[in-house]
Amino acid sequence: MQKLQQADLFELPPEGVVPQRPIAGGVDSFLAELKSFREFGKETQFAELPLASGETVPVFINEFWTAKQRDAHSLHEVSYRACFKPQLPRFFIERLTRPGDVVYDPFTGRGTTLLEAALLGRAPRANDLNPLSRMLLEPRLCPPDLASIQARLTEIDFTRLHDAREDLLVFYHPETLRQITALREYFLRREQEGALDLTDKWIRMVATNRLTGHSPGFFSVYTLPPNQAVSMASQKRINEKRNQEPVEKDVPAIILKKSRQLLKDYTADDTRALAGVFDSARFTCASADATSEIPSDSVSLVVTSPPFLNIVQYQTDNWLRGWFCGIDTKQIPIWESGSMNIWTECMLGTMRELHRVLQPGGHVAFEVGEIRKGKVLLEEVVAKVGVQAGLKPLLVLINSQVFTKTSNCWGIDNLSKGTNTNRIVLFEKTAG
Secondary structure: OOOOOHHHHHOOOOOOOOOOOOOOOOHHHHHHHHHOOOOOOOOOEEEEEEOOOOOEEEEEEEOOOOOOOOOOOHHHOOOOOOOOOOHHHHHHHHHHOOOOOEEEEOOOOOOHHHHHHHHOOOEEEEEOOOOHHHHHHHHHHOOOOHHHHHHHHHHOOOOOOOOOOHHHHHOOOHHHHHHHHHHHHHHHHHHHHOOOOHHHHHHHHHHHOOOOEOOOOOOOOEOOOOOOOOOHHHHHHHHHHHOOOOOOOOHHHHHHHHHHHHOOOOOHHHHHHHHHHHOOOEEEOOOOOOOOOOOOOOEEEEEEOOOOOOOOOHHHHOHHHHHHHOOOHHHOOOOOOOOHHHHHHHHHHHHHHHHHHEEEEEEEEEEOOOEHHHOEOHHHHHHHHHHHOOOEEEEEEEEEOOOOHHHHHHOOOOOOOOOOEEEEEEEEOOOO
16 A cells, blocks of 8 residues: 555545544533434433432433444454444544544454544554454455455465364365365464465455354354354254255355455545554554553543453354464453452453553543343443543443344344443543
């Protein structure tokens, strides 16, 4: 890609990017916008969240971004468990930052916040304990063109023989598994040689997301949605119940088709926006409460969602992706706790670290979702923890939404187990 000059990076918004709306009028201006918000035909409802100090924080309830799942840039269409929609970070990035500002997510996941920030000309800072996170995000910040992807796929020897894991035949036809194994060994070899380039990384990212799924566009036989991989014993039961056997799939053809879908919305304006911030992108792989590589007072905005409280099993869900990418997910100490006390302690450590890396006047949009049928309101816990960490809670924004496609695949009732709302506490790091 063509490099832009420094002035292009930090003084002017990339061509084609919608002008940002930072809160030039202060917090009062932002609050006024939320009160009068009717973009999707609904009036905002109001409430108050009491704090231990006796003060209250205003709560705004509305549909603040679209409920249409795929109404976002095609580059986001990479599956990952419990990820929020791109409209969520965009809502805050447009209003609270300017082009060139640093946007950070300490729990990056598939990278929704940072990709959206980069598309808007902001400098992305990504952190996640799982190295898989960087593998999913980095190539989408500098996508190769389709011709380069196709040329590289023709160079890879998919017929190369390797010892394949026979237990994975529960997911794959033998010929498909041979191609997947050859591709896996290619990436591991290229990485060891230091020869893995962005085209390789793109193909690895796409292949990682085509490993298993419930439609013909995946390498596997019919299984669970692609953001989680069942055990081999569970897949065997699925095969028996559905009376199915894995059929042969064309691995490079599927990769090329998915690449075409991901790049469907990718324009020259996007190329300029991403080129302007790619060199300033930073990736760390650390616990969110101990990110010493991130300088103090360097971040303008944090938009994040922490590991859910005893709901999502990230290690289990990613075991197959980990195998393909050469990652032992069992060795990654991801926070997965059903204890509110332990979860709160982890969040306090994270909030203190966010206070350190934030610039004075910087903000944290901390999304906690909805758990336990709404009986536990994590925004109350998070607001208290933020105050303990020295952050000032400005407001709580509750975005009402329809149920997600993945959860509908499970047949879950909207009022019984699923996440019904995005619940975001907005904090500020005050000066002094």
